[in-house]
Amino acid sequence: MSTAAPTAPKPQYDDPEYAANLRRATLASSVGSALEYFDFALYGLMTALVFNRLFFDPADPAMGVIGAFAVYGVGFVARPFGGFFFGTIGDRLGRKWVLVVTILLMGGASTAIGLLPTYEVVGVWAAVLLVIMRLLQGFGAGAEQAGATVLMAEYAPVRQRGFFAALPFIGIQAGTLLAALVFSGLSLMPEDAFLAWGWRVPFLASFLLILIALFIRMRLRETPTFVELEKHEQVAAHPFRDIFTTGMPGVITGIGLRMAENGGSYIFQNVALAFVAGTFIANPVDRGIATWGVTIGSLIGIFSVPLTGWLSDRFGRRPVYRFGAVFMLLFAFPAWWMLSLGDPVLTVAVIAIGIGVAVASMLGPQCALLPEMFGNRHRYLGVAMAREISAVLAGGLAGVLGTWLLTLTGGNWVVMGLYLATLAAITTASTFLIPETRSRDLLRIQDAVRVSTDEKDTGLVSVVIADAR
Numbered sequence: 531m532s533t534a535a536p537t538a539p540k541p542q543y544d545d546p547e548y549a550a551n552l553r554r555a556t557l558a559s560s561v562g563s564a565l566e567y568f569d570f571a572l573y574g575l576m577t578a579l580v581f582n583r584l585f586f587d588p589a590d591p592a593m594g595v596i597g598a599f600a601v602y603g604v605g606f607v608a609r610p611f612g613g614f615f616f617g618t619i620g621d622r623l624g625r626k627w628v629l630v631v632t633i634l635l636m637g638g639a640s641t642a643i644g645l646l647p648t649y650e651v652v653g654v655w656a657a658v659l660l661v662i663m664r665l666l667q668g669f670g671a672g673a674e675q676a677g678a679t680v681l682m683a684e685y686a687p688v689r690q691r692g693f694f695a696a697l698p699f700i701g702i703q704a705g706t707l708l709a710a711l712v713f714s715g716l717s718l719m720p721e722d723a724f725l726a727w728g729w730r731v732p733f734l735a736s737f738l739l740i741l742i743a744l745f746i747r748m749r750l751r752e753t754p755t756f757v758e759l760e761k762h763e764q765v766a767a768h769p770f771r772d773i774f775t776t777g778m779p780g781v782i783t784g785i786g787l788r789m790a791e792n793g794g795s796y797i798f799q800n801v802a803l804a805f806v807a808g809t810f811i812a813n814p815v816d817r818g819i820a821t822w823g824v825t826i827g828s829l830i831g832i833f834s835v836p837l838t839g840w841l842s843d844r845f846g847r848r849p850v851y852r853f854g855a856v857f858m859l860l861f862a863f864p865a866w867w868m869l870s871l872g873d874p875v876l877t878v879a880v881i882a883i884g885i886g887v888a889v890a891s892m893l894g895p896q897c898a899l900l901p902e903m904f905g906n907r908h909r910y911l912g913v914a915m916a917r918e919i920s921a922v923l924a925g926g927l928a929g930v931l932g933t934w935l936l937t938l939t940g941g942n943w944v945v946m947g948l949y950l951a952t953l954a955a956i957t958t959a960s961t962f963l964i965p966e967t968r969s970r971d972l973l974r975i976q977d978a979v980r981v982s983t984d985e986k987d988t989g990l991v992s993v994v995i996a997d998a999r
Contacts, residue, residue, distance in 0.1 A: 551751050555685040556697050558750045559678035561743040562633050563701030564708070565736060566674050569640040569667065570605075571709035571824070572732055574800040577602045577929065579807060579817050580729050584648040585656045592937060595804060597657065599929035602800070604661050605668035606926025612672025613914030614770065620677060620910035621769035624752045625684070628910075629677045633747065636670030637740035639663045644733030676914035683901035684753035684909075688969050689843065695897035696839025700832050702893070706799070706885075707828035710821050717818040755972050759906055769908040777912050780903045780979040784916025785923065786960030787851065787899070790858050791892040792917075793924030793953040798884035799824055801932035801946065806869055806877050810941030813872030820874075823881025830886025831893075838894025846968050847899040852961040854891030859954035861888055863947035870943035892957070902967035905975045912977070924953060 573581075581601070582594035612632075620628040643663045649656045678698050686694035712732045719728045773781065803824070806815040842850040865884060868876045904912035935945045967978045 559698030560701035564705035567705030605664040608668030609672035610918040612669035613918035616673030617911035617914035639666035644730040692842035693840040703831035710825040788920035790957035796925040796928040823878040826882040827885025831890040834890040842895035855957040858888040862951035866943040866947040
């Protein structure tokens with residue numbers, strides 16, 4: 531095996547073939563992101579307002595809400611395993627085929643949810659089947675966003691990596707927006723019809739997105755950086771072992787960076803809806819009106835995600851990311867106090883700002899930052915581990931822990947303000963532990979977040995986290 535590090539290729543950005551591949555990569559990543567977040571956002575909306583009534587014993591509404599969010603969290607438990615499994619394959623065999631498999635697995639499970647029987651038909655087996663579909667959905671989704679992130683970062687022009695890497699994540703906002711619009715439209719149906727069959731329609735319709743994404747991804751070429759890795763015979767034989775011997779500083783720091791972005795996203799999308807539309811406040815807000823907060827926030831995010839990605843190209847990843855984390859930290863308590871008032875206008879505004887400004891300001895620079903933090907031999911796995919472990923700790927726990935805290939305290943908004951502020955504080959602190967990675971050469975074998983500035987590619991360990999020279 532060759533030991534010399536490959537030199538960075540110099541793609542001609544005005545070359546028609548390169549431009550065509552860049553467009554395909556953007557589309558492939560965007561459609562997959564849209565599908566994943568359409569399914570997850572839709573499931574979250576259904577969890578807060580529908581699944582607790584259809585898949586659990588209606589005699590105990592409070593436990594139905596907690597049970598529905600618990601099943602929602604099961605999908606996050608499966609995500610790290612999917613990330614570990616497919617991330618290892620992506621670092622050994624390439625990015626393209628992993629993304630083909632994950633879209634089929636994730637989309638197929640989501641479509642199947644639309645066919646499940648309810649508690650009235652099969653009793654507790656309704657919840658069991660829902661858990662199985664969520665496990666499959668989460669297993670596929672565990673490598674989907676990591677793959678999209680790595681794919682675009684490795685394809686993008688170096689000086690514009692933040693902007694181009696953020697473009698597919700418009701799919702996140704588009705998918706969330708589409709889910710909110712669909713849900714808002716369905717909520718206009720008579721409640722009996724909506725609960726009988728209306729909720730199934732969007733899950734079944736997601737099959738169309740699967741076909742579109744599959745068609746695009748089958749025509750996609752492998753990323754230039756992985757091609758170079760293969761050319762120099764430096765593909766890792768055991769990326770899972772490598773990530774534990776040399777890559778854990780990056781994984782742990784990446785988890786910290788994601789706590790506010792991922793946790794905040796699901797808190798505003800799901801827990802906030804359950805809070806304002808349920809029994810926690812004296813004047814509940816209509817579910818259809820509250821959902822407009824998610825819709826408007828996602829619409830704002832379509833512009834703010836690429837904008838903050840572009841800003842990170844100009845000013846650096848760290849300062850832009852830190853702005854989003856500090857904004858959420860300062861916004862946490864005022865946001866939940868305003869939600870507790872039960873005012874429809876304030877509810878929509880709070881949710882929209884939380885998603886479209888606080889969360890999006892971190893998501894934009896994150897798209898390039900996470901791939902830049904890891905070396906080329908275990909980048910897919912490193913990004914997947916950082917994303918998916920944090921998805922369990924932040925997003926997966928948000929629904930269960932949030933609703934449990936609200937139930938325990940009789941709907942006291944202060945506990946949720948403290949919860950959100952804690953996540954934001956962790957992320958703010960994490961931004962001081964990373965080096966500036968803007969314009970980093972993605973062919974480098976070393977991680978950007980290292981245990982020593984002197985560490986060579988031998989797995990030796992020291993004690994100081996610093997930038998690799």
